[in-house]
Amino acid sequence: MSQAxxxxxxxxxxxxDQLKVAALGPWAWLxxxxxxxxxxxxxxLALGYVIVRVVFGLFEWGIVxxxxxxxxxxxxxxxxxxxxxxxxIGACWAVLADKYRLILFGRYPYDxxxxxxxxxxxxxxxxxxxxxxxxxxxxxVLIWIATLxxxxxxxxxxxxxxxxxxxxxxxxxxxxxxxxxxGAAFSFPLAVLIALGRRSTKLPAxxxxxxxxxxxIRGVPLIAVLFMASVMFPLFLPAGVNIDKLLRAQxxxxxxxGAYLAEVVRAxxxxxxxxxxxAADALGLSYWKKTGFIILPQALRLVIPPLVNTFIGFFKxxxxxxxxxxxxxxxxxxxxxxxxxxxxxxxxxxxxxxxIYIAFCFAMSKYSRSLExxxxxxxxx
Amino acid sequence: xSQATADPRLIAARVAPRRRMRxxxxxxxxxxxxxxxxxxxxxxxxxxxxxxxTNQNLAARHIATGFGFLDRVAGIPIGEHLLPYDPAVxxxxxxxxxxxxxxxxxxxxxxVLATILGTLIGIGRLSKNWLLARLTGFYVExxxxxxxxxxxxxxxxxxxxxxxxxxxxxxxxxxxxxxxxLKLPEIDWQPAHTAAVLVFIAGVVGTIQWNRRARRQQDxxxxxxxxxxxxxxxxxxxxVAVWATLGAxxxxxxxxxxxxxxxxxxxxxxEYFALLLxxxxxxxxxxxxxxRSGIQAIPQGQWEAAGALGLRPxxxxxxxxxxxxLRVIIPPMTSQYxxxxxxxxxxxxxxxxxxxxxxNTTLNQTxxxxxxxxxxxxxxxxxxxxxxxxxxxxxxxxxLVER
Numbered sequence: 001m002s003q004a005x006x007x008x009x010x011x012x013x014x015x016x017d018q019l020k021v022a023a024l025g026p027w028a029w030l031x032x033x034x035x036x037x038x039x040x041x042x043x044x045l046a047l048g049y050v051i052v053r054v055v056f057g058l059f060e061w062g063i064v065x066x067x068x069x070x071x072x073x074x075x076x077x078x079x080x081x082x083x084x085x086x087x088x089i090g091a092c093w094a095v096l097a098d099k100y101r102l103i104l105f106g107r108y109p110y111d112x113x114x115x116x117x118x119x120x121x122x123x124x125x126x127x128x129x130x131x132x133x134x135x136x137x138x139x140x141v142l143i144w145i146a147t148l149x150x151x152x153x154x155x156x157x158x159x160x161x162x163x164x165x166x167x168x169x170x171x172x173x174x175x176x177x178x179x180x181x182x183g184a185a186f187s188f189p190l191a192v193l194i195a196l197g198r199r200s201t202k203l204p205a206x207x208x209x210x211x212x213x214x215x216x217i218r219g220v221p222l223i224a225v226l227f228m229a230s231v232m233f234p235l236f237l238p239a240g241v242n243i244d245k246l247l248r249a250q251x252x253x254x255x256x257x258g259a260y261l262a263e264v265v266r267a268x269x270x271x272x273x274x275x276x277x278x279a280a281d282a283l284g285l286s287y288w289k290k291t292g293f294i295i296l297p298q299a300l301r302l303v304i305p306p307l308v309n310t311f312i313g314f315f316k317x318x319x320x321x322x323x324x325x326x327x328x329x330x331x332x333x334x335x336x337x338x339x340x341x342x343x344x345x346x347x348x349x350x351x352x353x354x355x356i357y358i359a360f361c362f363a364m365s366k367y368s369r370s371l372e373x374x375x376x377x378x379x380x381x
Numbered sequence: 382x383s384q385a386t387a388d389p390r391l392i393a394a395r396v397a398p399r400r401r402m403r404x405x406x407x408x409x410x411x412x413x414x415x416x417x418x419x420x421x422x423x424x425x426x427x428x429x430x431x432x433x434x435t436n437q438n439l440a441a442r443h444i445a446t447g448f449g450f451l452d453r454v455a456g457i458p459i460g461e462h463l464l465p466y467d468p469a470v471x472x473x474x475x476x477x478x479x480x481x482x483x484x485x486x487x488x489x490x491x492x493v494l495a496t497i498l499g500t501l502i503g504i505g506r507l508s509k510n511w512l513l514a515r516l517t518g519f520y521v522e523x524x525x526x527x528x529x530x531x532x533x534x535x536x537x538x539x540x541x542x543x544x545x546x547x548x549x550x551x552x553x554x555x556x557x558x559x560x561x562x563l564k565l566p567e568i569d570w571q572p573a574h575t576a577a578v579l580v581f582i583a584g585v586v587g588t589i590q591w592n593r594r595a596r597r598q599q600d601x602x603x604x605x606x607x608x609x610x611x612x613x614x615x616x617x618x619x620x621v622a623v624w625a626t627l628g629a630x631x632x633x634x635x636x637x638x639x640x641x642x643x644x645x646x647x648x649x650x651x652e653y654f655a656l657l658l659x660x661x662x663x664x665x666x667x668x669x670x671x672x673r674s675g676i677q678a679i680p681q682g683q684w685e686a687a688g689a690l691g692l693r694p695x696x697x698x699x700x701x702x703x704x705x706x707l708r709v710i711i712p713p714m715t716s717q718y719x720x721x722x723x724x725x726x727x728x729x730x731x732x733x734x735x736x737x738x739x740x741n742t743t744l745n746q747t748x749x750x751x752x753x754x755x756x757x758x759x760x761x762x763x764x765x766x767x768x769x770x771x772x773x774x775x776x777x778x779x780x781l782v783e784r
Binding site: 034204330361 | 417420421431434435439441508512513516523525526528530531534539542726741744750751753758761762765766
């Protein structure tokens with residue numbers, strides 16, 4: 001019994017664990033980690049039973065009895081009787097096979113969708129390059145500007161012989177990536193300014209504005225900000241001026257992300273020892289020189305892992321544009337499901353969408369954790 | 382000690398004679414005043430520009446500003462309401478109030494359930510049992526990486542795809558789960574029940590007081606008087622006694638299948654169920670990580686030292702480890718509670734009528750966009766502020782008292 005109650009808090013360090021395994025072999029590993037006590041054995045057996053049942057069930061449903069293709073009728077409408085028969089027994093992956101282009105790329109002209117595919121690859125490349133520490137210098141800003149410009153050119157077209165495609169036809173994964181990445185790119189400078197303003201001691205009025213902004217935005221749900229962008233913002237503009245819905249949502253995202261990023265940046269500014277600022281003052285540097293050359297480079301480096309985590313949050317939050325009727329990845333999934341033959345196969349579509357989100361978020365969070373470990377290691381050594 | 386030797390710079394500042402501000406760009410005080418005037422001025426001009434345009438636009442569309450519409454009859458049908466509501470008679474104000482109550486109800490129940498589930502999973506991740514640790518780890522990793530909205534839509538379609546009332550899953554013909562939601566027996570509410578609940582609340586207060594007394598006595602004498610018999614008597618014995626003396630009324634109304642639907646009993650609608658399920662499982666994955674890192678933040682030496690003093694493991698966890706990890710856990714936990722409350726606004730996507738959903742319908746019907754959004758923001762700001770004030774108070778209450 002005493003074993004059972006200590007399981008809660010006692011955590012062997014991984015290194016110690018590995019030593020034990022190396023010294024004693026797999027049987028000893030099993031005995032310590034799966035059958036350590038009566039309680040542990042009971043948990044292992046119960047969980048093992050459930051896991052085996054669930055995994056076998058999912059294997060049968062998702063692979064053995066699954067329907068991968070369906071025949072198409074003479075008018076091009078898929079004939080889903082096979083899937084209807086398999087409902088509840090086997091998954092109907094045919095819906096993804098039929099609709100993946102629509103879900104990924106939306107209503108963009110079919111022959112031009114290669115442009116969106118390149119955009120997605122550009123974004124992934126941008127994330128990878130930004131993640132590599134050898135690129136953490138000023139040139140990274142230029143890489144971001146160049147990539148985002150290229151994305152704009154590819155999406156809109158109209159130059160270099162590319163066909164012009166207006167925002168009304170954009171959709172799918174590129175919209176999700178655009179909202180998240182442009183949101184991060186534009187909200188970051190805003191966030192730095194807000195954080196500096198909130199930390200300022202000499203400008204109380206500016207400090208109050210920054211505090212108000214951050215606290216109001218962080219106090220309300222993202223939906224309220226998006227509603228504001230979709231129904232209130234048009235009222236703010238002079239009659240006749242009309243801003244595109246996507247752009248309004250993007251602005252809402254930038255304002256929303258700015259408040260959250262500002263708090264992350266502020267944490268970095270606070271963590272920096274005061275001596276740094278005092279030393280810069282003693283050298284006679286001006287405020288902007290001090291901030292730009294001494295404070296920010298160090299403070300931002302401290303908060304890169306939480307910045308990545310915040311970005312993962314925004315990436316997931318882009319799905320909320322579904323509520324104001326923009327065609328991001330999740331909305332396109334719902335559009336695909338509104339097609340009558342596929343209406344009852346939402347589980348398969350949602351699993352497909354979840355897989356895409358997990359792929360992006362898992363990679364980023366894995367990266368953020370390894371980064372945290374690296375940065376901590378260099379600090380504790 | 383630190384107060385005796387004050388910062389020398391402060392002394393200098395106090396001693397230095399106040400000099401008059403020069404109206405020159407080289408004077409830092411003058412410069413900061415100019416900067417502030419410029420920045421506040423820019424913000425004010427932008428705000429004035431927006432307000433001016435808004436007034437013109439509203440005038441052009443013949444929309445009257447103000448909250449007068451709250452007194453008009455709403456005509457919004459609302460499925461779940463904690464207060465009596467009739468769409469043909471009641472006003473927009475009443476409808477919005479019901480929306481606020483729905484939001485609060487989901488938030489309170491969600492916070493409680495998510496805390497329980499999250500704590501269990503967080504402790505499970507620290508288990509010595511490899512399988513349990515891995516499984517809870519898998520749960521956390523997967524649920525955190527899927528957008529909440531997608532999870533809500535998923536649960537909602539699952540619940541809608543359940544068999545109809547005739548083939549409903551049931552628990553001993555008392556509770557039924559079908560595509561009409563969860564049907565539960567409902568107790569016919571009597572004054573005796575109200576009295577029992579009030580006595581129970583008094584019992585909670587009494588138990589807390591008794592616990593304090595026990596701690597004082599333990600601090601003074603080293604012997605801790607037993608708490609659980611008193612707690613049992615106050616929390617269960619007394620309410621049951623009160624309920625029994627008032628006649629022990631107990632006639633639950635069971636849901637019964639009549640035709641194509643159930644009659645009687647209480648209902649948890651699929652929308653509400655899906656929202657709660659999604660919010661709780663999603664937030665629990667974050668809370669689990671907070672609990673895990675909170676417990677891990679306590680150095681191993683604390684366990685060992687407490688063990689060396691001869692404390693039993695249960696005592697070590699309760700008296701030594703948890704009070705210390707709570708200090709690490711409370712601040713991030715607060716932001717998770719706030720997140721859950723704000724995320725409950727996603728109800729609008731699956732058709733549960735919380736305040737956002739009802740305000741959205743209201744602003745679509747009346748055209749009062751600004752007022753509608755102002756109401757949403759005011760409600761959430763009030764909730765957020767109250768939660769963070771309470772949690773800050775609690776955090777200060779348990780904070781380490783330093784010299």
